[in-house]
Amino acid sequence: VIDGEKFFSSHADFADFIICMAITDPDVPVHQGASMILIPAGMPGVNIIRTPGLGGEPLGHGHHPYIRYESCRVPEENLLGGPGQAFAIAQTRLGGGRIHHAMRTMAMVKNALRMMCERALSRRTQGELLAKKQMVQDAIATSFIQIEQFRLLVLYAAWHIDKGHRDEARTFIAAVKVQMAEVLHDVVRRSLHLHGALGCSNEMPLARMWATVPVMGIADGPTEVHKVTVARQVLKGYKPYEGLWPPDFLPDRVAEAKAKFAKFLDVEVGNL
Numbered sequence: 001v002i003d004g005e006k007f008f009s010s011h012a013d014f015a016d017f018i019i020c021m022a023i024t025d026p027d028v029p030v031h032q033g034a035s036m037i038l039i040p041a042g043m044p045g046v047n048i049i050r051t052p053g054l055g056g057e058p059l060g061h062g063h064h065p066y067i068r069y070e071s072c073r074v075p076e077e078n079l080l081g082g083p084g085q086a087f088a089i090a091q092t093r094l095g096g097g098r099i100h101h102a103m104r105t106m107a108m109v110k111n112a113l114r115m116m117c118e119r120a121l122s123r124r125t126q127g128e129l130l131a132k133k134q135m136v137q138d139a140i141a142t143s144f145i146q147i148e149q150f151r152l153l154v155l156y157a158a159w160h161i162d163k164g165h166r167d168e169a170r171t172f173i174a175a176v177k178v179q180m181a182e183v184l185h186d187v188v189r190r191s192l193h194l195h196g197a198l199g200c201s202n203e204m205p206l207a208r209m210w211a212t213v214p215v216m217g218i219a220d221g222p223t224e225v226h227k228v229t230v231a232r233q234v235l236k237g238y239k240p241y242e243g244l245w246p247p248d249f250l251p252d253r254v255a256e257a258k259a260k261f262a263k264f265l266d267v268e269v270g271n272l
């Protein structure tokens with residue numbers, strides 16, 4: 001019997017079933033006490049309170065409803081996986097979901113760059129094309145470089161997933177999730193800006209793309225949480241040092257080098 005609330009349940013207003021993640025064993029740590037339960041559409045006790053809509057959508061539109069579960073009785077065979085396995089299942093699904101967000105982001109930023117270049121090559125102000133102005137060239141070059149860096153990061157993450165490198169896939173998926181919000185923000189802003197008033201209007205797709213920027217930094221986990229994952233994973237590859245001074249403390253390194261090469265130093269200065 002499910003009781004509780006969930007804000008933002010994507011597509012639950014029209015999907016054939018909902019996957020509900022709920023605590024089924026409150027006596028163990030939360031990562032072991034949550035299970036996934038399939039709830040067919042129309043089940044009594046699943047009450048859609050409202051659909052808040054995303055920025056740019058009219059209030060009440062959109063497909064990310066706020067749901068209240070009130071004494072929703074679901075048969076035990078609707079358990080997805082085993083009891084307590086929700087976090088493990090979620091990680092498997094979310095990894096794929098995040099790299100998919102990254103691929104869609106790639107398509108969006110490539111489109112934004114195309115529009116930026118077409119505009120720069122077509123619009124004249126003060127007697128010359130935008131494409132001739134150095135600050136515009138900076139916007140184009142920086143966008144191109146960011147997009148290509150991001151594209152390679154996404155491909156590398158996908159390669160780790162394909163190869164079954166669990167640890168690396170985790171690090172790179174989180175890195176991609178952080179970077180997609182940054183690249184989308186930077187490239188769409190520049191493209192929109194280069195289109196002037198037209199870019200701000202509803203007569204180009206750029207303002208709509210701009211509205212997706214904050215979503216990319218929040219949906220499937222906020223940027224900060226993914227940065228924590230990256231940092232933890234990176235830190236696993238290093239060890240603390242003993243004593244007061246770091247291994248790269250230059251006075252110690254110089255002393256070591258002098259001791260190691262003392263013989264040659266003596267030859268060099270003509271002592272032997």
Ligand SMILES: Cc1cc2nc3c(=O)[nH]c(=O)nc-3n(C[C@H](O)[C@H](O)[C@H](O)COP(=O)(O)OP(=O)(O)OC[C@H]3O[C@@H](n4cnc5c(N)ncnc54)[C@H](O)[C@@H]3O)c2cc1C
Nearest residue numbers: 007008009010011054064215218219220221222223224225
């Ligand atoms: C379009 C969209 C669709 C969604 N669809 C679904 C769905 O289908 N199913 C589902 O379960 N959820 C869904 N979500 C919810 C989404 O997973 C959460 O919104 C997201 O995980 C952030 O949680 P929150 O909204 O509670 O924000 P909070 O957790 O309150 O975070 C708000 C802000 O606090 C800061 N913050 C949070 N945690 C940390 C931290 N550890 N360190 C430092 N700063 C931190 C960050 O700045 C963060 O942006 C969807 C969200 C969106 C926007």
